[in-house]
Amino acid sequence: MTSVVPTAALPAATIAGTAPTGRSKRKGGIGTTVVMTLVALLWISPLVLLVVTAFRPLADFVSHGPLSWPATFTWKNFADAWDIGNFATTYRNSALLLIMKVPVGVFISAMLAYALAKLRIRFGAAIMYTVFLGLTIPIYITIVPVFVMARSLGITDNLLGLVGPYLAFGIPFEVLVLQSFFRQLPDEIIEAAKIDGAGPWRIFLTIVLPLSAPALVTVLILDAVATWNEFLFALILLNSDAHKTIPVGLLNFQGQFSNNSTGLAAGILIAVVPILIAYTFLQRWIVGGLTAGASKG
Template sequence: MTTAVSPSAGAARRRRLRTAGATALMILVALLWASPILLLLGTALRSGADFLAHGPLSWPQSLTWANFRDAWSTGDFGTAFTNSALLTLVKVPLGVVLSSLLAYALAKLRLPFRRGIMFLVLLGLTMPIFIAVVPLFTMLRSVHLTDNLWGLLAPYLAFGLPFQVLILESFFRKVPEDLVNAARIDGAGSLRIFLRIVLPMSLPALVTVAILDVAATWNELLMALVLLSSPENRTVPLGLLNFQGQFSSNLTGLSAGVLITIAPILLIYACLQRWIVGGLTAGAIKE
């Protein structure tokens, strides 16, 4: 005698199977996504002889932390971290302030030629940094700002503004016009509306822009490589170049150095990832 399976029990079983399959697929995708970091960590924790003898995909014969100690001194990361931190602490707040002011003007003020200004801002997203390196070097050299850490500030701001304005302008447009109009009726000026209404309501977007700008500033290589030459002015990405010799490369030390340089950014992303997702998606939803 067989027992009939109710339709509800069959549906619940199918849901469990689908959930298990989706979970397994997500775990597989997560492992694939994390595989470069895991491979980098495995290379950084093995000796150079073990790496050369068995290759990067083999299991380490023994683990060592000496690569991280040697990488810190080889890359001169004490100086590089200080330079990158100073540049980031100045550039990121200044970039967020400038981009938020421009985005507010484009989103909420009745400016003449507003569409043309927005078009120019978006045009900045299409300009490759490579074609601007030589003119930038020539201009900064004429004002004696090459091989100067603060000579990077203006180019970083210029290339960072278009993307920041694009995010913030779409977010500021979501601020209800009724609130803005009510504030104007009460006598508030544009600056007060910006500071007291728009900015507090746009905190997720501001945090998102700041986090992405920190990552971009911290990891930028090309302009720093062209404009900086003295070891005392080098930023974190330039410190990684010390692991590349004329005839050989210290791959285990380089892996340790890469992990050292990306650790602050990974920590920021891990702690504030919900702000990034919320800030990037909120401006894209039309209510």
């Protein structure tokens, strides 16, 4: 018969050797906190330097260097940058491009991902690998073919000319995320809807899409950020100032602000403010959507 030794009868050294003390736990926690804090400060330091430079006078920047704390702050850099960067026009163009491209891209990706994940289609595996092959194609090797096709269609220097290339390079990643999420949806729900007489479109629109809201919001946000920041195709296909997007509009600072670092910093900050706001308030959706289909549960 096995006897149980009370804890009070055990030597203090035995107890101390088998269980970590509260002091060691606190030391480990403090050390991890310090390391993570230093990493976070290092990671955010470029943004802090950008913000400080954008608010400091040019004379102070030239006199004391970029790493010094300014004696005064000014809003004049932003007023000058807004005019020279033509942000009133570029913001409108980037917003219109988001409205035209992002919802269409997410909806097409959702349909394709649902078909690959839940429907029995011929050559489904071949179609899936072909779509994912688009993730391996560098954007740079498609510049000439895309420009030739856009010019033959007469859609250069037009925001509509960017929708096709943006869809082609955005859909593979969105399908990758969504089909992984759709595979985790219970088949019993879809089968029950079929028994009740629901067709494929009704199941997709009224059951699959509402249940997939976290993944849909994630790809929507990531696609919007990628579209807002895209530079290469916009530079190649857009010529006139009336059709330029924000990344291309930043080229207006070249020459005018060649020596005005504070004005250039203000222009960059104006351009990235929507992205910073989006990531700040929607990061929970981004992380949740990317990890929702990672495991079964």
